[in-house]
Amino acid sequence: MDDALLVHYRLTPAPGENAADKARGIALEQTAELPARCIPETLLETHVGQLVDLQQTDDNTWNASIAYAPELCGGEATQLLNLLFGNISMKAGILITGIDWPPALLEHFGGPGHGITGLRSLLHLPPHQPLSCTALKPMGSDASALAAMTRAFAAGGVDIIKDDHGLANQPSARFGDRLHACQQAVEQVNARHGGRSLYFPNVTAGPSELLERLAMARDAGCRGVLLSPWLCGLDSLRLARDDFGLAVIAHPAMTGSYFGSEHGLQPEVLLGDLFRVAGADAVIYPNTGGRFGFSLATCEAINDALRRPLGGLHAAMPAPGGGMDMARAAHWIDQYGVDTMVLIGGSLYERGDLRSATRELLATLGR
């Protein structure tokens, strides 16, 4: 299968478990869900994963590669995810370390609608400038308080002001109230100061409400949204892109449990490849040294997965966050490159005056 979806696994067999059996078990479990002897011969060749490589790497670790016919995804992100890790999420010692994507599948899923270049274009930012993003918080603030923060951040010149991903449709600030108050705030400040800040509301919700909120965001004049693919489904990224023309920042909520050392999907596969292929323009991840535990190598692997050449897909913007100090923002741009959007929240709030803190942040970024 030259055009196969080739998935690379690191296997850690349990005591007494044979690596080859484990690998072949994955190929069956993720497709036919039947013993090989129950599968018609024609389907065994076309609709079951084929183990194409198996190498022992140390005493109890093996690298396995399994080729799947792209048709098994049925062209849908939900089934792609199911094929990759649906049932084997409930087994042990299986880590997806990489995916070789067939060009036709990449073209079908389509990747970012805007990507790095498109985000720069929305923000009128030249290629040599890094991007900045902040978050409206805390939960419980009412729409007018959130609009006031939006005004301050916009007056300070931040590029993207996004809702905190916990702002949903709570009584304290209903989605519609918040959307209109914050979008109006950012437009007013832009008009007054000639800025180009954008407000991205969090549209994460169930299927009907997601459709409704995407439409409301577009109709209110937003150019993009925040959503958490693991809360509302990976395919929600495509929906925002294709049916609403909105840019999307993807949030990693609920994904952390897959990042085991022996089980799951490596962060660069899930937050890098999968989020990008499914349509994220920017991907938030917990930067090393913040409140979460990613290593520098993992952060750089995510950056690479988001930006590397991948069929004809746009590159997506890494958005490291999760407790970054504004004083270190320039350091991270040096480390990760200008095609990075630093997400700074708490560190601005700690300064008290959001507008001057934002200006200071941008100055450190040479903006």
Place this chain on the structure above:
Amino acid sequence: MDDALLVHYRLTPAPGENAADKARGIALEQTAELPARCIPETLLETHVGQLVDLQQTDDNTWNASIAYAPELCGGEATQLLNLLFGNISMKAGILITGIDWPPALLEHFGGPGHGITGLRSLLHLPPHQPLSCTALKPMGSDASALAAMTRAFAAGGVDIIKDDHGLANQPSARFGDRLHACQQAVEQVNARHGGRSLYFPNVTAGPSELLERLAMARDAGCRGVLLSPWLCGLDSLRLARDDFGLAVIAHPAMTGSYFGSEHGLQPEVLLGDLFRVAGADAVIYPNTGGRFGFSLATCEAINDALRRPLGGLHAAMPAPGGGMDMARAAHWIDQYGVDTMVLIGGSLYERGDLRSATRELLATLGR
């Protein structure tokens, strides 16, 4: 907060990490996402989780309980999940072991639309009889082959014939073709033999397609569907219940990575409480002794979470599966009780003649 959502955690602090700091960190991380000093005092009381209990249980394990105002969920399953484990999925040593649900929240989310009693009523089955379910497979079979299997299973008298959860919208059997072929097959056999078998198609898909497939399933005369909440969002259960009046069997695809011993959500919380509260009428889980690794105690804890008194919510039907031998089906009913739906797939296919194998299965169940 008498009416709080009370979440119980088992904490395993890292070396040098203080348990009380870790617990208070969770309360902040899952709500304000700001240091306490940046949060307005009024919100600190109402919109941040409150640590109400912390007990050391052994050298390095602590039980913590945090109370959250139900309003923080904003009435939505997506945000409920985010509140429970969104950001802390990316931290280490945090396991949710239980949830005390405030009655108002249970009433709001609503639970199963049909539940055990409703499923029995759809199937015209008296309370003393266990339920049987099987799956159409393998992926790659065309609609007419799947319809032929449906006829055989229905003629054998199985209660529910569901799509395998990997059957999405692949070219081999498009959703619409499969739906109509299998639904017609089951209706014809029922009419001829007086049976009451039901066909539940897999509607798992992105938001727009999910809505479309739910409507198609209802319009085709199906009484229920299969869906994987972790692929298309937990709120999809409510949608199927409220907007389409369909019964739902929930599949655990992608959930296994949360079932760590020191991190995640215990299976009875995720597959039990969460699936039930969000609207699942039956929940598939990997039975002990099959292809997956749940212990008997975990399976019984899931059963209990699905059936125990919980506000005014209907009890949901446990559906143990994942490689169960039909010869052991009666044993599992003895073990788990008659309010159980045995899910037998491969073991029927191995017999070759699906109709006689199904009859034999039902005979062992005293049907």
